[in-house]
Ligand SMILES: [Zn+2]
């Protein structure tokens with residue numbers, strides 16, 4: 330073979346299999362075209378199995394971005410070979426292709442040289458003749474066609490499409506909190522909404538499960554772009570109409586996975602015919618998994634869509650909408666209408682259990698700031714600032730909007746040229762500052778802290794401006810408007 334041994338060819342083909350994520354790679358294109366030409370030259374011949382195995386190994390690259398016309402030449406050669414080979418008769422009970430799995434593709438590269446060389450040691454359970462049989466070669470030609478265009482041919486073992494396997498790895502990494510460096514998170518999540526909208530009816534349940542899983546991430550506060558949640562909600566709304574009137578005779582439905590990565594894996598698997606075939610095979614083998622019709626039941630999917638939509642709408646309001654903080658009065662004001670300083674000191678402590686209060690508390694304090702007297706004002710400013718620090722993963726747009734407005738107003742207020750007090754401003758670096766703040770606010774109620782500053786130092790406009798400026802610097806990049814401006818400019 331042009332002085333190239335089968336060893337070398339197998340190695341080249343297997344290298345392409347391993348590093349298939351290439352676009353327009355001329356070496357890869359040449360290897361595919363050579364192999365396809367060999368097969369096309371004698372599609373029913375004795376060595377057809379060599380070239381069909383070669384194309385199985387290189388097929389993943391053809392799902393990526395091969396040069397123009399490369400994939401179609403391979404497809405034509407494979408289809409011709411399948412037709413020429415599958416009509417043969419043989420005496421074998423079975424053929425290797427029937428139980429071949431994608432994890433065994435690499436094995437084809439190992440097998441090829443010893444398969445062709447009658448004198449080489451042979452260790453496979455099946456005899457050489459069975460592997461080289463025209464019917465086996467036809468089966469592998471169809472496997473290659475199924476890799477290139479999933480679902481395009483009958484009589485092949487189930488296999489997850491290459492793109493689906495890629496999607497599982499990209500989305501699992503993202504949902505584990507370690508997105509791949511090239512992942513555009515907003516784009517990746519939004520694209521799952523389009524996948525759901527565009528899904529064929531058979532793939533719709535799986536696609537909905539994927540959206541359900543990415544929704545948990547999207548509503549966690551990690552996504553700061555409202556349109557991503559809009560896209561998801563719109564796709565689920567539309568999906569709900571497909572499932573809306575479905576009824577079923579099932580006596581209950583199996584629980585879907587509760588963790589994002591697991592839910593995504595199941596959803597992607599059930600989003601293709603090959604994946605559903607794998608599910609069914611695993612179900613039969615394990616004897617435990619629930620039957621597919623109960624998992625993807627339209628009545629059940631209507632429930633899932635409804636739950637997902639409710640969550641999306643509620644969190645979209647909380648993250649981007651106009652938040653109602655009136656309930657916080659009852660929590661942070663005493664019966665006499667004064668601030669509940671004990672509670673404020675407790676809830677602004679930089680502890681993880683305060684994360685759940687931080688957003689509403691910070692927003693409430695910022696909104697109350699303008700209508701308060703000088704003594705309350707600095708307390709509310711400090712509470713708002715501290716709450717923004719406590720917010721996790723970061724304060725949402727709905728909170729940042731009003732807190733920034735307050736902070737910017739305070740920072741922009743006219744200042745006296747000099748401080749109206751002799752001592753320094755309170756230090757905020759240490760946790761004790763909150764005790765000092767309480768003592769300043771009500772000296773008769775709260776014991777003096779280690780560091781004591783004059784009341785004039787606490788209420789000094791220059792101190793408030795320092796606090797506000799620092800907070801603006803921290804929050805500015807989280808502001809919705811600023812974000813869209815910068816992304817439009819780029
Ligand atoms: Zn045979």
Ligand SMILES: [Zn+2]
Pocket residue numbers: 576577578579581582623626627628629
């Ligand atoms: Zn059902």
Ligand SMILES: [Zn+2]
Pocket residue numbers: 748749750754786789790791792
């Ligand atoms: Zn001052």
